[in-house]
Amino acid sequence: MSIWEYANPVKFIRTTDRILPWVSVAAVLCLVTGLVWGYFFTPDDYRQGATVKIIYLHVPSALMAINAWIMMLVASLIWIIRRHHVSALAARAAAPVGATFTIIALATGALWGQPMWGTWWAWDPRLTSFLILFLFYLGYMALWSAIENDDTAADLTSILCLVGSVFALLSRYAVLFWNQGLHQGASLSMDKEENVADVFWYPLLVCIAGFVLLFVALVFLRTQTEIRARRSRALLAREGRT
Amino acid sequence: MMPDLGKYAFAVLASYGVSLALIIALVAVSLRRARRVRAELEEIEQRVKRHA
């Protein structure tokens, strides 16, 4: 039993169909628990006041926006090396989810920045990097939808994903060099001293789990959809020939 | 029960509103497309089976 068995689309659909309800329920549970806990039962921060409640959306979505891209990168690599269709389709399925999380991170960041920094937007390295990440998502999705042949599209987008990752990293360093920022450092480092206080930390963990599960559930669902859509196209093409 | 958001009410509420709206929209779009594509495939498979 190896992980590559899930490269078989039928097997993938069967397995994810079994898992999907559980993941979805867990995602909703975690999100509701985390957000309700964070919204109603945490104190205000002594410096940031009530705005600290935005952290429960901002941090998880930002985290998953990056992880979604990394997942797409891994899926693209698997497609290039082993040519499993499910992998390419999973990368395609993840892109809109990642893009949405990027928008959420940007929007909540702007709403949080307004009262704290006195501005909606600053050309801060972190903010700018996220905007660039969003542009990369846009290009990736645009390329997928522009090409008609499925295999060509999968090949081209996976190469774009690889090249894009390199350039996204480059941009990150370029932007860091270009402007020093307002944004605080990582709120999730392993170093306990740097972390946010425990009262905020536990609901935040639950929210992060919720976002991860939501991402997994959505990617499963959307990958199934892509597999089915692909099969429909294949059947139609065969029908057209005979 | 409602926490007192004070002067930051707008920022916090808008954040929750925007985020939840976006997530719900994404889920709704994904579900709708999943259902449509599934129905389409079933229809095509039925047709192919009948022809065969």
Place this chain on the structure above:
Amino acid sequence: MIALLLRDLRLAVRAGGGFGLGLAFFLIVTVLIPFGVGPETGLLSRIAPGILWIGALLACLLSLDRIFALDWEDGSLDLLATAPLPMEGIVTIKALAHWITTGLPLVLAAPALGVLLSLPPSGYLWVLVSLALGTPALSVIGTFGAALTVGLKRGGLLLSILVLPLYVPTLIFGAEVARRGAEGLAVQTPLLMLAGISFGTLALLPFASAAVLRINLR
């Protein structure tokens, strides 16, 4: 390889678009900016390096879709693919031809346009140097984008969406060199980074472009 380069150059000259359009576009953008932000000399001379960089970048973008489009339409790209020349060589030559027809004229024109924007005297050298170092990277990255969109109808808009995010690091370091140079600050760090990006893309990206082109010609 040299024959291919000469052929591309001749085609570009004969078609007329290559040299002229990009330059004209660069000129127009540079002329439009003062209309947009006002004629105040202090402001203009402060943003001049950035404007010159953005203008050059957009002018470069404008002619990207021509890199492969003509060869794709008349089928000579398929011939090239079966030629003994490796695909990596072909895309490098294509990028080089694009740079000579578009990038190089832009580099040479930039100081002249700097006059219009009252670029400080110390800036001319660094605008020239940074553009000369940076535009090859723009051509190479653009060739990758052009290879991605080669078979598509109406690929032009998609091409710019794909290529512009990839231009970000080059633009940042290039404009930084020009800005620091104009203000009389030390330029060494961004200059080295810019050179690194240019040589890095020149060395590595042709492999990606060639792979993409092979996929598109399947």
